[in-house]
Amino acid sequence: MKCIESIKEFDGYLSRYTHDSIVCDCEMTFSVFMPMQAKSHKVPSLYWLSGLTCNDDNARVKAGAQRYAAEQGIALIFPDTSPRGELVEDRDDRYDLGQGAGFYVNATQEPWKINYQMFDYISYELPALVENILALIPDAKSISGHSMGGHGALICALKNPTNFRSVSAFAPICNPVKSAWGKSCFSEYLGDDSQVWRQYDATCLVEDGAKLTNILIDQGLADEFYNDKQLLPENFETACEQEGQKLNLRLHEGYDHSYHFISTFIGEHITYHANALKNSIKNMDIMKLGF
Amino acid sequence: MKCIESIKEFDGYLSRYTHDSIVCDCEMTFSVFMPMQAKSHKVPSLYWLSGLTCNDDNARVKAGAQRYAAEQGIALIFPDTSPRGELVEDRDDRYDLGQGAGFYVNATQEPWKINYQMFDYISYELPALVENILALIPDAKSISGHSMGGHGALICALKNPTNFRSVSAFAPICNPVKSAWGKSCFSEYLGDDSQVWRQYDATCLVEDGAKLTNILIDQGLADEFYNDKQLLPENFETACEQEGQKLNLRLHEGYDHSYHFISTFIGEHITYHANALKNSIKNMDIMKLGF
Numbered sequence: 410m411k412c413i414e415s416i417k418e419f420d421g422y423l424s425r426y427t428h429d430s431i432v433c434d435c436e437m438t439f440s441v442f443m444p445m446q447a448k449s450h451k452v453p454s455l456y457w458l459s460g461l462t463c464n465d466d467n468a469r470v471k472a473g474a475q476r477y478a479a480e481q482g483i484a485l486i487f488p489d490t491s492p493r494g495e496l497v498e499d500r501d502d503r504y505d506l507g508q509g510a511g512f513y514v515n516a517t518q519e520p521w522k523i524n525y526q527m528f529d530y531i532s533y534e535l536p537a538l539v540e541n542i543l544a545l546i547p548d549a550k551s552i553s554g555h556s557m558g559g560h561g562a563l564i565c566a567l568k569n570p571t572n573f574r575s576v577s578a579f580a581p582i583c584n585p586v587k588s589a590w591g592k593s594c595f596s597e598y599l600g601d602d603s604q605v606w607r608q609y610d611a612t613c614l615v616e617d618g619a620k621l622t623n624i625l626i627d628q629g630l631a632d633e634f635y636n637d638k639q640l641l642p643e644n645f646e647t648a649c650e651q652e653g654q655k656l657n658l659r660l661h662e663g664y665d666h667s668y669h670f671i672s673t674f675i676g677e678h679i680t681y682h683a684n685a686l687k688n689s690i691k692n693m694d695i696m697k698l699g700f
Numbered sequence: 701m702k703c704i705e706s707i708k709e710f711d712g713y714l715s716r717y718t719h720d721s722i723v724c725d726c727e728m729t730f731s732v733f734m735p736m737q738a739k740s741h742k743v744p745s746l747y748w749l750s751g752l753t754c755n756d757d758n759a760r761v762k763a764g765a766q767r768y769a770a771e772q773g774i775a776l777i778f779p780d781t782s783p784r785g786e787l788v789e790d791r792d793d794r795y796d797l798g799q800g801a802g803f804y805v806n807a808t809q810e811p812w813k814i815n816y817q818m819f820d821y822i823s824y825e826l827p828a829l830v831e832n833i834l835a836l837i838p839d840a841k842s843i844s845g846h847s848m849g850g851h852g853a854l855i856c857a858l859k860n861p862t863n864f865r866s867v868s869a870f871a872p873i874c875n876p877v878k879s880a881w882g883k884s885c886f887s888e889y890l891g892d893d894s895q896v897w898r899q900y901d902a903t904c905l906v907e908d909g910a911k912l913t914n915i916l917i918d919q920g921l922a923d924e925f926y927n928d929k930q931l932l933p934e935n936f937e938t939a940c941e942q943e944g945q946k947l948n949l950r951l952h953e954g955y956d957h958s959y960h961f962i963s964t965f966i967g968e969h970i971t972y973h974a975n976a977l978k979n980s981i982k983n984m985d986i987m988k989l990g991f
Contacts (some may be wrong), residue, residue: 417922418960462833473764476963631708672767 410542410584413438419479420430420445423469423481430524432534433492439535440465442475444631446482446647447544454545455679456573458531458554458561461590462509468555468563471668477676481683484545486650490558492524506594512585513561514609516598525598528609532572549690551575553683555671556634557582557590560624563611563645575677575685579671580632583645584612590639612641615648623655625681627674629664701833702727710770711736714760714929723817724783730826731756733766737773739837744977745775745836746970747864748844749822749852752881753800756780758953759846762959769965772974775836775901779826779850783815797885803876804852807889816889819900823856823863840981842866842973846962847925847933848873848881850917854936858910868916868974870962871923874936877902881930903932906939914946916972918965920955 414425421444430437446452455478457468468474478485483623491497491511498520516525540547545564552573554562559581566576583593586606595606607613628635628642635642642658649656664670705716712735721728737743746769747758757779759765769776782788782802789811791799807816822843831838843864845853850872857867876882877897886897898904919926919933926933931950946955955961 416956416958416960417920417954417964419964423960455865470762473767473963476764476967624776629708663708663709667707668761669707669714669766672764673708673710676767 410538418442419475421475421479423448423475428538430492430530430534430662431523435494435497435524437492437530438465438489440469440483440487441539441543442469442478443543444479444482444484449485451544451546452482452484453549453551453574453683453690454486454539455682455686456486456488456531456550456552456562458488458513458552458558458565459490460554460558461490462504463490463558464493464509467668471672472671472675474675474679477520477679481679482633483679483683483686484543486535486539488531491527497524506597507592510557510594512557512594512609513564513599514595514598517605518598518600521598523644524690527561528565528568531561532569546690546693549574549686549693551681551686553577553579553678555579556640556666560585560611563624564609564614564619566624567611567614568608570619570621574689575623575682576621579627579674579678579680580629580635580640580666581611581626581642582640584610584641586610586613587641587644588639593680612645612648615645615652615654618652620652620654624649625655625678626656626658627661627670627678628658629661629666629670631663632666636668701829704926708781709733709766712738712766712770714766716756719829721783721821721825723820724786724815726783726815728783728821728857729780730829731760731778732830732834733760733769733776734834735770735773735775735859735871738775742835743773743775744840744842744865744974744981745777745830746973747777747779747822747841747843749804749843749849749856751845751847751849752781752783753795754781754849755784755800758959762963763966764963765966765970768970774969774970774974774977775834777826777830779822782818783871784835788815795854796881797888801848801885802975803848803885803889803900804855805886805889808896809872809889809891812889818852819856819859822852823860828974834908837981837984840865840984842977844868844870844969844973845872846870847931847957848954851876851902854915855900855905857915858902858905861910861912866914866973867912868901868918868972870918870965870969871920871926871931871957872917872933873931875901875932877901877904878932878935903936903939906943906945909940911943911945914948915940916951918952918969918970919949920952920957920961921962922954923957925957
């Protein structure tokens with residue numbers, strides 16, 4: 410893991426790293442904001458998964474999250490949205506498939522399966538790497554994301570309920586097996602059996618019994634992709650109601666799909682995660698916290 | 701004046717406009733954030749002048765200012781950094797001259813003088829336009845900016861002390877007549893007579909007797925352009941000391957020239973301007989405020 414950039418911000422440091430990923434079989438880039446508090450003790454972390462076409466830089470520049478993370482004393486981890494590089498499969502004619510569009514699944518199909526193992530990368534490889542090297546409390550991590558990254562946050566939490574302390578999402582793709590984006594990309598990454606797709610679909614996972622303490626979702630009502638039925642939070646809400654899954658779905662009049670929407674509500678999401686993370690470390694062994 | 705985009709953010713609206721500028725003799729683009737408070741009454745405004753290579757979009761996406769402006773109930777005006785367009789002179793081989801690099805002066809030299817009248821545009825034409833159409837209190841405006849835009853903010857305030865209620869800057873070019881950027885661009889825009897340059901140089905203006913109530917400047921000590929002697933806040937500080945000009949120059953260990961530096965301190969700048977603006981409207985005619 411090599412630090413290629415470090416910028417002071419809110420008394421902490423926003424750094425960018427590259428490393429050789431085993432699961433994705435290529436060099437991966439990610440960013441981390443470490444708050445000032447990490448100078449004296451280990452801190453909890455919040456993973457942010459970005460949407461289609463983004464890399465690790467978009468949210469750290471546009472979301473306005475570092476200010477709140479600095480106040481709360483939590484680290485922010487910004488992974489990339491896919492494997493990258495000249496040797497990594499891509500589809501130049503598609504913004505929603507290939508590089509920048511990994512959909513946070515473990516691909517099973519040629520030619521994607523060699524590199525496109527984003528589910529394992531986000532769930533296991535990256536946390537193990539950063540918790541080993543940075544002042545992060547193991548087992549005190551939460552996850553959030555936007556659009557394709559909101560989908561990623563939901564499935565990462567739902568598939569491993571003990572892995573993340575809390576989950577939230579902005580305008581997530583809630584039911585990819587029923588959206589145009591999801592159908593098109595899942596068939597490429599996962600093949601034609603739509604039963605397999607259900608394993609990476611938040612709505613299906615809830616229908617199939619996955620259960621979390623709580624889920625927070627913000628959705629703008631002037632969001633073009635919401636209105637195009639790409640996001641389908643109503644399907645997720647129905648599944649949660651039917652299965653008794655607690656969900657706080659907030660619909661916001663007039664807000665669109667952009668980072669301006671995210672920046673408006675990111676502070677509330679970070680407070681939500683910080684509370685869950687602080688509760689989770691209350692009873693932890695003091696040695697684990699590194700005080 | 702035509703609205704080409706409007707995005708909801710922090711309960712207010714971030715909108716982008718185009719209009720035919722008389723002083724710049726071309727179509728100009730700018731953005732405005734109108735806080736929620738402007739729905740019921742006119743609000744004060746803060747002009748933000750961006751740096752080299754920027755347009756009206758950079759600060760509105762990266763600075764994190766809207767959150768604080770929404771809290772304080774002040775509008776943000778984001779002008780472009782130069783005239784633009786196919787018919788507007790440019791220098792493709794230079795990032796620091798031509799489009800994106802107007803230096804907020806009124807050019808006197810060919811071929812620049814037809815369009816490059818940014819001083820008059822920022823000081824007179826744009827305020828008159830937006831105050832006529834939007835819910836802004838006339839005569840309740842302040843100004844800030846970054847790098848070349850910090851220079852712009854300082855000279856706009858110093859040359860017309862009654863035009864803006866308060867001024868601040870992030871890493872401003874404080875003494876362009878002595879910096880490489882300034883020498884190279886002022887000779888293009890203003891000709892070879894360096895006495896003329898003094899009229900657009902904050903340090904020279906203070907030396908020559910301009911006086912303001914107060915000036916706030918933040919400068920990072922890990923800023924490559926500070927270390928390259930492009931910014932020269934020390935010269936400005938000396939002039940202020942000699943002339944009895946009040947200056948709060950804050951030097952910040954470890955901070956660079958980026959928007960991450962700006963985002964760290966923008967909240968304090970907006971509070972500073974909001975206080976000055978609120979004082980300035982205390983004794984205004986209630987009709988002018990449009991309550």
